[in-house]
Amino acid sequence: MQQVEQKVSQLQESIYELIVETSTNLPKDVRKAVKQAKLNETAGTRSAMALETITNNITMAETDVSPICQDTGMPTFKVKTPVGVNQLEIKDAIHHAIVRATKDGKLRSNSVDSLFGKNSGNNLGPGTPVIKFEQHENDYIDIRLILKGGGCENKNIQYSLPCELEGLGKAGRDLDGIRKCILHSVYQAQGQGCSAGFIGVGIGGDRTSGYELAKDQLFRLVDDVNPIEELRLMEDYIMENANKLGVGTMGFGGETTLLGCKIGVMNRLPASFFVSVAYNCWAYRRLGMKLNAATGEITSWLYKDGEDISFTKDAGQETTEKTREVKLVAPITEEQIRELRVGDVVSISGMMYTGRDAIHHHLSSHDDAPVDLNGQVIYHCGPVVVKDKDGKYEIKAAGPTTSIREEPYQGDIMKKFGIRAVIGKGGMGAKTLKALEEHGGVYLNAIGGAAQYYARCIKEVKGVDFLDFGIPEAMWHLQVEDFKAVVTMDSHGNSLHREVDQDSLQKLATMAERVF
Ligand SMILES: O=C(O)C[C@H](O)C(=O)O
Numbered sequence: 001m002q003q004v005e006q007k008v009s010q011l012q013e014s015i016y017e018l019i020v021e022t023s024t025n026l027p028k029d030v031r032k033a034v035k036q037a038k039l040n041e042t043a044g045t046r047s048a049m050a051l052e053t054i055t056n057n058i059t060m061a062e063t064d065v066s067p068i069c070q071d072t073g074m075p076t077f078k079v080k081t082p083v084g085v086n087q088l089e090i091k092d093a094i095h096h097a098i099v100r101a102t103k104d105g106k107l108r109s110n111s112v113d114s115l116f117g118k119n120s121g122n123n124l125g126p127g128t129p130v131i132k133f134e135q136h137e138n139d140y141i142d143i144r145l146i147l148k149g150g151g152c153e154n155k156n157i158q159y160s161l162p163c164e165l166e167g168l169g170k171a172g173r174d175l176d177g178i179r180k181c182i183l184h185s186v187y188q189a190q191g192q193g194c195s196a197g198f199i200g201v202g203i204g205g206d207r208t209s210g211y212e213l214a215k216d217q218l219f220r221l222v223d224d225v226n227p228i229e230e231l232r233l234m235e236d237y238i239m240e241n242a243n244k245l246g247v248g249t250m251g252f253g254g255e256t257t258l259l260g261c262k263i264g265v266m267n268r269l270p271a272s273f274f275v276s277v278a279y280n281c282w283a284y285r286r287l288g289m290k291l292n293a294a295t296g297e298i299t300s301w302l303y304k305d306g307e308d309i310s311f312t313k314d315a316g317q318e319t320t321e322k323t324r325e326v327k328l329v330a331p332i333t334e335e336q337i338r339e340l341r342v343g344d345v346v347s348i349s350g351m352m353y354t355g356r357d358a359i360h361h362h363l364s365s366h367d368d369a370p371v372d373l374n375g376q377v378i379y380h381c382g383p384v385v386v387k388d389k390d391g392k393y394e395i396k397a398a399g400p401t402t403s404i405r406e407e408p409y410q411g412d413i414m415k416k417f418g419i420r421a422v423i424g425k426g427g428m429g430a431k432t433l434k435a436l437e438e439h440g441g442v443y444l445n446a447i448g449g450a451a452q453y454y455a456r457c458i459k460e461v462k463g464v465d466f467l468d469f470g471i472p473e474a475m476w477h478l479q480v481e482d483f484k485a486v487v488t489m490d491s492h493g494n495s496l497h498r499e500v501d502q503d504s505l506q507k508l509a510t511m512a513e514r515v516f
């Protein structure tokens with residue numbers, strides 16, 4: 001009996017370690033790809049600056065054992081057990097470890113009731129976490145975890161061949177049609193899934209198993225070699241050519257758009273031909289371990305082999321381009337906003353208020369806000385928050401979320417409440433751009449995933465409203481110091497996002513000719 005209890009608590013401990021390590025310590029193969037991207041970028045460009053922030057953030061997360069990105073994603077476990085091992089016991093241990101990691105601020109409470117919007121608060125709920133069991137012939141337990149965030153999940157895409165693709169024309173049921181789908185998947189993600197990204201591609205299957213296969217590819221090592229010759233060639237081709245699209249880090253333009261491409265294949269039905277793409281941001285958090293099946297102890301880690309990668313002193317070549325830095329403190333006047341141009345770096349001190357989907361929805365249907373938002377800054381952010389021992393809120397991770405989801409509301413809300421600046425990532429569309437011009441507003445792009453970097457700019461939580469929306473969706477009143485973001489949409493009708501999108505579409509169109 002005692003042995004059984006010991007095993008259960010050891011299992012919980014080992015899985016807790018896996019969760020914490022996955023959330024806070026980016027694997028070496030991923031770091032290597034990010035480092036290479038940094039070396040390829042010209043120093044001083046927006047992309048190089050973004051990569052500098054990203055690599056600093058990776059180091060901060062590891063040192064502080066804090067989440068790399070505030071969106072700790074849908075915890076997805078793949079577990080292989082020897083025949084005869086109790087899988088229910090493992091499931092239970094995973095649930096315990098998840099609850100503990102959430103309480104400790106290593107995971108954000110990410111499980112939301114789809115009908116009523118209530119956050120379960122502990123990352124448990126119908127469908128959360130995802131656990132897939134399999135049996136294998138070995139005597140150990142193989143357990144792997146991926147924490148894939150919602151923003152990049154939104155950029156997954158599934159093609160049904162034959163189809164017509166913007167820029168590329170017809171994609172047929174052959175290798176060349178597959179090539180076109182994969183190129184298109186990278187183009188359509190733009191910077192919104194926190195590029196530079198990694199893609200897992202599944203060819204064949206049905207709609208469900210196709211996506212499953214695509215996600216399974218994300219468990220491969222970034223630098224492995226595809227055993228199927230046709231797919232090896234395709235992976236190489238995609239890596240070379242997707243990086244010619246010029247989307248760049250965070251969609252700022254630049255040399256690196258894609259950090260990895262892994263393709264798998266399975267049979268299909270005669271009538272169906274799916275190409276499914278799972279897009280993962282640079283914050284590609286997946287790790288694994290082997291456990292002793294009798295004791296639950298960790299015997300070895302997976303994805304941890306190879307040399308340590310540090311990011312110090314690896315800037316690319318220098319540029320002479322100078323960026324302007326403008327300091328702002330809210331309340332901000334229309335005149336101050338009208339002076340800003342795309343490309344300026346803004347450094348904000350003073351107050352800002354978080355607001356994402358639930359807040360935007362609420363503000364659009366109400367005429368009053370809990371605080372006077374006139375001249376204020378809204379930050380599209382759902383932080384990781386814990387209470388310290390004195391009962392004060394402490395922000396553990398606080399990077400931006402994808403702004404385009406607020407496109408239906410943003411312009412109207414800015415006008416209605418007098419908001420002057422919104423901070424987010426990935427940019428917004430034509431409706432917001434028009435409102436920025438009419439009202440005198442600005443869109444500021446923060447670096448997606450840099451949750452530790454921004455958490456350090458937050459000096460104090462001054463208050464919170466709408467906590468019943470759940471921690472990520474509440475309106476947090478944040479006092480910040482020197483919070484940096486780039487103007488990517490200004491009040492003169494300019495949008496870097498529109499520019500990069502059009503430019504990359506043109507480049508995509510040059511790749512329409514048959515290759516395979
Ligand atoms: O939910 C978040 O905080 C971010 C999300 O992963 C996103 O990329 O938009």
Ligand code: SF4
Binds near residue numbers: 149400402448449450
């Ligand atoms: S914010 Fe960016 S880095 Fe974080 S999970 Fe979303 S896509 Fe990934």
